[in-house]
Amino acid sequence: MGHYLRICYHVIKTEVLEVPGRVIAAMFVIALLAMPLFISQPYVLRILTLTAIFAIYATSWDVLAGFTGQVNLGHALFFGVAAYAGAKLNLSMGLPPWATIPLGGVVAVVVGLIAAMPALRLRGFYLSLVTMALPIILTGVIYIFPSFTGGELGLYGIDRLSNSVVFNYYLTTVIMLVSVYIMYKYTDSESKLIRTGIILHAIREDEITARASGINSTRYKIMAFAVSGFFAGIAGGLYGHYMKIVGPSTLDLFFSFQAILWTIFGGMTTIYGAVAGVYILYPLVEFIRVLPHGEDVRFIFFSGILILTLLFMPEGLTTWVRDKIEIKCPRCKLVNVVTRRNCRACRAPLHLEKDQLGQ
Amino acid sequence: MEDVILEIEGLSKSFGGLQAVSDVSFSIGRNEIVGLIGPNGAGKSTTIRLISGILKPSSGTVRFKGKNITDKPVWDIVNMGLASTFQVVKPFRQLPVAANVMVACLCPRAKRHGEWVKTVELRARDALEFAGIADLALEPASVLSHGDLKRLELARAIATEPELLLLDEPFGGLNPAETSMIARSLKRLHKGGRFGRLHSEGPAMLIVEHKLADLMPILDRVVVINFGRILAVGTPEEIVNNPAVIEAYLGKEVGNLVSGS
Structure with a gap:
């Protein structure tokens, strides 16, 4: 021991x-x-619970856009479909939340794949435009069948996750941590556990060379699409059970864009950047809301922060901070604190130019 | 020859009005190294790309190990055991050199046929050692020189454990010493002596190259292409003495040089 x-x-x-x-x-x-x-105020815990849910959602967008280059402008499709599917399963069949949330994720993946199968043949802007159209179409479908979908009001009366505010907080936070860890490992090119990350990186860099290396790139892209959709669906299911109401706002275009804004603020293609982006921006914007005139200025504030970020940290906040505090060893490529003189593993000098200038 | 691994029949490809390859037919035996030579623009690279499935032919068939692979996707062809390198190298620039080869080590065929006792990292390291760039394994591919990228391309191709290797100018950008080293390595690989140990059998090869002095000694047979058509097929000695080939490609003095060496 x-x-x-x-x-x-x-x-x-x-x-x-x-x-x-x-x-x-x-x-x-x-x-x-x-x-x-x-912190015992329920309001703060409520904000943090929603932040955890949105962190899963934003991270799942990063898996798709950052690692396969498929910029999905309608990511709310997965979120909304899973929220609606979970609500429907809960209301009409009486399934408990622990069953409806993963099932909702699966339904989101299936619907996303059916809708996107023709779209996945497209690339770049064309794919983005098609993905943007899908949730808009689905919103229309929801308005057409109000008896089944609840129309504008949405579905309400869904079982809550639990009766305790603290337990809700812990449940969503732990699910968030586990999901983010899985997605991080899934996309990590240095992972020895799951080897998908290196292949996704390769496909993003040069698809033709990846194919000439015997990699079925189409299969990996669809797999990334499914993983991304599943976790966005988990977030959607959690949201539905937490809010106890699912409306068409879960399919909103602005909600799709919010995943993109959070991720770009935190840093794309990093996974942890998306989490950092949500945990900084969402509580901040909610906090401004309670200030006088907050409701009016919060989106101006939001846009201002984004413009400043893109001007001064074009690769996102976490990448900028990482480059300030970490340095890669020029010999063994291991990450070190920037204050060290020699690499912690191979003892190669880390700041070669600076040392030479000093002599 | 008794055991044919690749059969090409009536292969043609046109880009718009340009007939790049027309009615090319030849075959490669399981134990052969075949050279594909010809002047610039003769359609050598196009032929290689048609065989490896990156381009689809306008007409004609390609049969590999008796199966028609003309309409198969590139990755299926690679996983059947036909690997190819590009003339213009396209590495994964942001990834380390070792990771570039590891991607090939992760394809289904390499998982089935590779040395199972070795991890993916070790197999990638083996392929890099064969190509002679194991010391650069941790560097990102973007810092490599053109010659080293050519070797990386070779390492990536052999990491898929091929039975037939299509090499598009493997000596491009290498200096004379490196060229003869790679040529000897290829011969050793073909004999089954990959990485210094005896495998059951090495891959057959089809090599497109202009550096004939280094190429000719390792070849069993040469196919000469001109204007997209086959000009001559034969052993290296027959080819360097073939008047039509000397006229179209080698030139008198070079012909003497090659046959002299």
Whole structure:
């Protein structure tokens, strides 16, 4: 037992505490899990619960757009379809939330694939335009069949996740952490656990070379589409059960764009960037709302932050911060703190030019 | 020859009004290294691309191991055991050199036929060592010189464990010493001595190349193409003494040089 504790301590000391990015991630997770101990206002916990749900949603957009280059402008399709499917399953068949949320995700993937099968033949702008049209069409369909979909009012009376505010918070946060971890591993090109990340990177870089390497690129793209849609669906299902009402606003065009804005603010193609973007922007905008005139200025504020981000940190906030605090060893490509003089693994000098100038 | 691995019949391809390849037919045996030579613009690269499935022919069939592969997608052809390299290299520039080869090591065929005791990283390292760029494994592919990119392309192709290897100018951008080193490595690979150990059998090869002095010694047979048509087929000795080939491509002095070496 003591032996394993010592191994744990060693791993934490050498692999976590030496890399600032991992320290920040660990602190973030601990802070999230400890939050209800210090904050008891239900309003704050409610905002943080919704933030966790939107973090899953924004991250799933990053999987698709950042890693396969399929810029989906209608990502709310997955979110809305899963929310509606979960609500319908819950209301008419009486299934509990733990069944309706994953089933909603599956339904979202199926509907997304049926709708997008013809679209996946397209590339670039054309694919984006088609994906943007899909949730708009679905909104129209919802208005046409009000007896089945609830029309403008939506479906209400859905079972809540649980009766406890704190338990809701923990449930969504833990699901968010697990989902983000899976998506991170799924897209990580250095992962030894799941090898998909490196193939997705390769397909994004050059699809023809990837095909000449024997990779069925179409299959991997559809798989990424399905993974992205499934997690967006999980977020949609959680949202429906948390809000207890699902309306056409879940398919809103602005809601699709919000995933893009959050992710671009945090940094695309990083997964953690999307999480950071949601956890900074969403609570901030909600906080401005309670200030005097907040309701009017919050979107001006939102746009202002985005414009400033794109001007000064074109690759997003997390990428900018990462480049300030981390440096890659020129010899072994391991990540180090920027303050170190030598690499923690191979002892190669990290700041070669600076050292030479000093001599 | 008794054991044919690739059969091409009446292969034609036109780009608009330009007839790039017309009615090309030849076959490659399982134990052969075949050279495909000809002047610039003769249709050599197009032929290679037609065989590997990157381009689809206007007419004609390609049969690999007895199966018609003319209409199959590129990845299926690679997974049947026919790998090819590009003349203009297109690596995954942001990924490390080792990761470039690992992608090929992850294709279904390499998973089935590769040395199962080795991890993907080790197999990629093996292929890089064969091509002679194992020391650059961690660098991103964008920092490599053109010659090293050519070697990376070769490593990526052999990482898919091919039975037939199509090489489009593998010596392009290499200096004379490197050229003869790669030529000898290819011969060794063909004999089954890949990475210094004896495999059951090495891949057959079809090589497009202009550096004939290094290429001719390792070839079993040469196919000469001119204006998209086959000009001559034969052993290297027959080809360098063939008056039509000397007229169209080699030229008198070069012909003497090749036959002299």
